[in-house]
Amino acid sequence: MGMRKLHILKFGGTSVGNLERINKVADIVAIYKRRKQLEVVVVVSAMGDTTDNLIELAKKVNPSPPERELDMLISTGEQVSGALLAMALHKKGIEAISFTGPQVGIITDVYHTKAKVLKIERERIEKELEKGKVVIVAGFQGVTPEREITTLGRGGSDLSAVALGVSLGAEICEIYTDVEGIFTADPRIVPEAVKIECITFDEMLELAAKGAQVLQTRAVELAKKFNLSLHVRSSFTKKEGTIIMEKKSILEEPVVRGIALATDEVKITVCNVPDRPGVAAHLFEPIAEEGINVDMIVQNVSHRKVTDISFTVNKNDAHRACAITKKVAKGLGAGRVVADEDIAKVSIVGVGMRSHSGVAAAVFKALAKNKINIEMISTSEINISCVVRKEEGEVAVNILHKAFGLGSGKKQTKNKRKK
Numbered sequence: 001m002g003m004r005k006l007h008i009l010k011f012g013g014t015s016v017g018n019l020e021r022i023n024k025v026a027d028i029v030a031i032y033k034r035r036k037q038l039e040v041v042v043v044v045s046a047m048g049d050t051t052d053n054l055i056e057l058a059k060k061v062n063p064s065p066p067e068r069e070l071d072m073l074i075s076t077g078e079q080v081s082g083a084l085l086a087m088a089l090h091k092k093g094i095e096a097i098s099f100t101g102p103q104v105g106i107i108t109d110v111y112h113t114k115a116k117v118l119k120i121e122r123e124r125i126e127k128e129l130e131k132g133k134v135v136i137v138a139g140f141q142g143v144t145p146e147r148e149i150t151t152l153g154r155g156g157s158d159l160s161a162v163a164l165g166v167s168l169g170a171e172i173c174e175i176y177t178d179v180e181g182i183f184t185a186d187p188r189i190v191p192e193a194v195k196i197e198c199i200t201f202d203e204m205l206e207l208a209a210k211g212a213q214v215l216q217t218r219a220v221e222l223a224k225k226f227n228l229s230l231h232v233r234s235s236f237t238k239k240e241g242t243i244i245m246e247k248k249s250i251l252e253e254p255v256v257r258g259i260a261l262a263t264d265e266v267k268i269t270v271c272n273v274p275d276r277p278g279v280a281a282h283l284f285e286p287i288a289e290e291g292i293n294v295d296m297i298v299q300n301v302s303h304r305k306v307t308d309i310s311f312t313v314n315k316n317d318a319h320r321a322c323a324i325t326k327k328v329a330k331g332l333g334a335g336r337v338v339a340d341e342d343i344a345k346v347s348i349v350g351v352g353m354r355s356h357s358g359v360a361a362a363v364f365k366a367l368a369k370n371k372i373n374i375e376m377i378s379t380s381e382i383n384i385s386c387v388v389r390k391e392e393g394e395v396a397v398n399i400l401h402k403a404f405g406l407g408s409g410k411k412q413t414k415n416k417r418k419k
């Protein structure tokens with residue numbers, strides 16, 4: 001793939017959170033354009049909590065608004081920050097032009113609020129880049145072939161940035177956010193978390209999928225697919241952040257790379273299910289048919305020919321999943337269906353776990369020692385997840401972070417020596 005000297009710069013909600021920040025972002029863009037002499041395509045998120053506020057507004061009018069209209073509403077935030085950034089750049093004497101997703105032909109499928117990018121018509125962007133302009137694109141949005149406005153799922157500006165990077169053949173996609181990079185755990189939850197210099201797509205993908213909101217999972221997936229390196233960094237400092245890339249490391253990988261916390265799942269339990277072949281299929285088939293993803297599943301040990309089945313789904317799907325489950329439970333002659341929102345899922349992630357035994361045992365031991373009850377467990381080659389009570393989620397992350405020695409070793413030795 002012929003590399004051109006083009007960088008995608010993506011700025012998240014906090015980075016463009018107010019006018020002072022937008023001016024700061026303009027300064028950063030100016031460095032790329034003037035000092036580094038690069039072609040620059042900027043992708044912006046909506047200012048601060050704009051998207052959350054718009055969703056709240058919608059729900060006040062209608063608790064389950066038509067998704068088409070929801071997209072009409074929540075896609076507006078990004079247009080505001082894009083236009084303001086263009087104005088800020090003009091004031092600094094830098095030629096810039098802002099666009100919506102539809103204007104630059106970000107074509108998606110028809111699934112409102114979670115649309116997939118099908119293709120990007122590059123002509124308009126290329127034309128403006130040729131004129132030497134900074135091109136600003138509103139993130140998070142696209143348009144169907146029928147000219148309906150869509151959005152790409154929460155955190156979708158990351159996806160806009162990666163998709164544009166792939167389509168335009170960018171050298172790298174720089175994701176400017178409000179933390180200095182990818183840490184061993186969310187630095188807001190674990191103060192000792194350490195910044196990771198370089199991480200593979202696979203590990204980042206797993207961390208994102210398990211709840212580390214710093215990057216949208218689908219964006220990492222796409223970057224991996226097309227081998228487009230990402231650089232996650234802060235718009236508040238000049239420091240280098242974290243590089244996400246495909247690398248064949250010579251050194252041995254750490255066993256555990258990082259820890260993620262997800263608090264957006266709901267546990268649904270069907271009580272007293274008759275214990276006979278085919279029951280699980282009866283329950284999970286109709287849920288799958290509705291396009292609902294089931295994450296973890298636990299079937300309790302059965303005495304007396306009945307059993308409890310619990311599973312988790314995203315909270316956005318919980319309502320529908322519950323309704324289906326109740327129907328099925330009735331048909332099966334099962335008992336009550338209970339939805340539990342007060343759960344959190346703690347996951348440890350690392351490709352080094354593949355070749356190590358005893359990692360799961362160490363997780364269970366650390367949690368047990370701190371009297372944290374594990375309600376569900378799932379494991380893969382590179383991840384172990386435990387469902388715990390929601391109020392214990394952050395504590396559990398801290399415990400595991402310590403148990404696997406992920407904190408800054410340097411700091412600890414220094415402190416000891418001082419004493």
Ligand code: ADP
Nearest residue numbers: 012013014177181182183185186188212213214
């Ligand atoms: P943006 O608005 O820039 O897209 P997000 O809020 O989507 O920013 O993502 C950044 C946030 O992700 C950070 O403020 C941090 O709290 C959270 N986060 C979760 N896990 C991690 C992690 N492992 N490393 C860094 N940040 C993380």
Ligand code: ASP
Nearest residue numbers: 045051140154155156157
């Ligand atoms: N503004 C959108 C959101 O809050 C997209 C993004 O910030 O990436 O989800």
Ligand code: MG
Nearest residue numbers: 012155213214
């Ligand atoms: Mg984000």
